[in-house]
């Protein structure tokens with residue numbers, strides 16, 4: 001069954017079918033040939049159920065807010081301020097994008113929302129500054145995924161609950177690897193900028209900076225709403241997103257008068273289009289992974305590895321590989337729900353620190369969301385940037401290499417994750 | 427023993443080691459033994475086959491043989507079952523509750539046609555323990571719940587019940603509760619002590635309050651069609667075994683609650699455990715009277731009948747057993 | 749231009765205006781609903797208990813009504829690396845296969861969705877918060893899948909009738925260069 005589903009998928013994928021088709025046809029094949037007893041209406045149930053999680057609301061809301069401020073003045077003003085501060089440093093803009101993605105993703109809890117909210121307004125600036133599009137998109141996608149490791153991290157909560165590991169400890173353990181990756185990306189970005197000789201702007205004078213700051217005063221409310229609102233416990237990420245929509249409307253329609261109220265339905269339409277492109281795949285992906293877990297395919301595959309008596313390091317590496325591969329095809333959270341219970345006895349008997357395992361799994365999940373063929377963040381980038389699939393993934397290999405290097409470092413030096421925890425929680 | 431075991435798929439809402447898992451394991455052990463290898467029970471953990479609503483539907487479709495879902499989720503299939511969401515509706519006696527949850531005519535016979543209409547059969551109910559509050563604030567009286575954002579399941583009756591108790595009910599998906607408690611978006615959550623431990627809510631709260639206002643009830647449902655297709659002897663075997671397991675679990679739960687409480691207090695010594703006394707509980711009990719009226723309003727004409735019958739049963743068992 | 753195509757063009761226009769209205773309204777309502785819930789919680793200590801459920805219903809509408817609209821504008825994500833290597837004649841043949849089989853698949857799913865909705869209706873489930881029949885909230889599913897199938901069917905016909913290669917009835921197989929966040933192609 002695995003072979004049939006997988007080969008169907010790959011053939012349809014390569015032939016250029018719309019991305020939902022490989023998933024639908026593989027799922028239908030599962031139902032027709034392997035669970036003849038089952039009613040295929042389950043596929044519909046799972047497609048519907050897949051797009052219902054409340055946390056997903058953050059995606060259309062951030063898209064809408066980003067859409068409004070990009071058409072209006074807010075995005076430009078915020079970016080002018082950024083340029084005045086870092087424009088004279090080679091690679092400065094790219095490092096800013098990486099850092100913003102990490103922070104925004106950490107706070108919003110949604111990597112897809114990050115790709116949209118940061119990538120949407122920032123990408124044109126990056127292109128204008130002379131960065132390559134492939135580099136820009138890959139940087140945005142991969143930097144957004146660092147957010148999985150920075151608290152609050154939904155992946156770590158899921159792991160903590162499933163494995164009975166302290167979530168607070170996991171949160172702290174994620175920070176080290178998260179910052180390490182950000183540092184690697186930043187260094188890479190600077191090297192890239194030097195090699196490409198990306199032109200720099202003359203250093204802004206004090207008065208220019210002050211002017212930029214003054215112009216960005218109103219739009220500075222956005223980071224305030226998002227960071228202050230969420231960390232301050234005033235609202236959930238999806239609520240913060242909708243408050244951003246409200247604020248964007250107030251600013252652009254009433255303060256700056258750059259967007260007309262009657263343009264809103266049209267903006268909402270374009271938001272819905274981007275949302276639908278991604279959500280159809282989330283829904284179909286849910287049906288696909290349902291078929292996988294119903295047939296217990298992951299269990300079968302993992303049992304075949306005979307890991308029962310393996311050395312702890314082997315177990316850790318196997319777990320990392322399994323999650324990496326799983327996340328290539330299925331939504332990361334779903335992969336966690338399916339695989340963690342399977343690996344749990346092994347984690348317990350191996351004597352590995354469950355916090356280390358959790359950090360490793362979260363890292364793989366972060367990598368997986370940005371790796372082809374099925375990565376939700378790739379889909380989001382395609383939908384929002386309107387570039388073909390291959391263009392979007394062209395720049396990703398160096399980033400994936402850096403992420404894999406981090407995985408190897410984590411196996412060799414678990415202190416990257418555990419040191420901070422041991423210091424803070426003696 | 428049969429040559430090829432028949433596989434019964436059984437889904438729970440939570441992860442390994444939770445009370446629902448212990449129940450499932452116990453059922454698996456007993457039924458596999460009784461059927462002498464004819465049947466193998468396969469347990470699917472929370473989320474892998476969908477939400478609680480999904481797995482309930484899957485049971486109705488026959489894709490799963492058994493689904494363990496918390497009773498709060500069954501209200502969309504059979505509104506009358508929200509009876510169990512009314513605070514103080516159950517007895518103070520565990521023995522009486524065992525009877526009510528396994529034998530109540532009001533629930534298992536009178537509601538059966540409604541479940542059957544949804545393709546379901548309600549097999550058994552059991553308690554996962556009291557619904558304790560893991561909270562950012564100490565609560566000793568209804569007044570302490572003023573402006574207290576209590577996480578609830580989405581259901582109109584729960585909204586009413588927690589308004590009546592004095593709090594501001596805030597519906598929130600389970601997955602967001604930990605983060606919301608940590609950032610103090612909500613002030614507390616009501617869950618069995620076992621799940622407060624398992625879901626790590628104790629890490630992000632300072633007070634654990636036992637008001638014993640409600641038991642967290644869980645149900646085993648199966649598909650009406652599938653169950654009907656079993657030979658009568660097998661039907662009876664399944665029914666009996668589930669009843670046995672429910673009674674066994676409800677005998678175990680008080681001990682498990684102690685264990686989980688001890689674990690919480692050991693891992694977080696500064697956690698303040700507040701056990702309300704009878705006088706304090708009475709203040710909450712009075713307020714729950716109103717919720718009964720709201721139940722009747724919500725469910726309609728039938729609601730009054732259901733409520734009266736159930737309370738009569740409770741009284742009858744209380745008289746008989748105490 | 750063939751009369752058939754003109755007729756189809758008109759039908760396509762009606763459907764798309766209807767879809768656009770649903771989509772746009774759903775997104776705005778989602779924002780409104782969420783904002784009001786936040787204000788309710790802080791100003792009146794009162795959450796909208798149906799807020800989450802309404803958002804879920806709107807998400808389902810956006811996803812499934814969006815399916816048709818996304819198809820119409822040729823925005824579905826595809827990996828065209830191998831396809832792009834083909835010559836135009838083979839591309840055309842492959843596109844005919846793609847549009848035809850995708851249309852059939854979506855019609856099949858639409859049929860399953862009808863069965864599913866009928867089953868849910870028969871079971872009489874009501875939603876937890878709004879207390880409305882669950883099947884009402886699902887009607888958009890078969891409809892959206894059907895329109896999606898129809899759009900691919902139209903694309904198939906267009907590809908048969910025309911010399912160019914069409915991703916959908918109205919979208920040519922080229923990426924336009926408008927790259928601003930989520931701009932709708934005219």
Ligand code: NA
Nearest residue numbers: 106147150152
């Ligand atoms: Na995060």
Ligand code: NA
Nearest residue numbers: 328368374375
């Ligand atoms: Na992936």
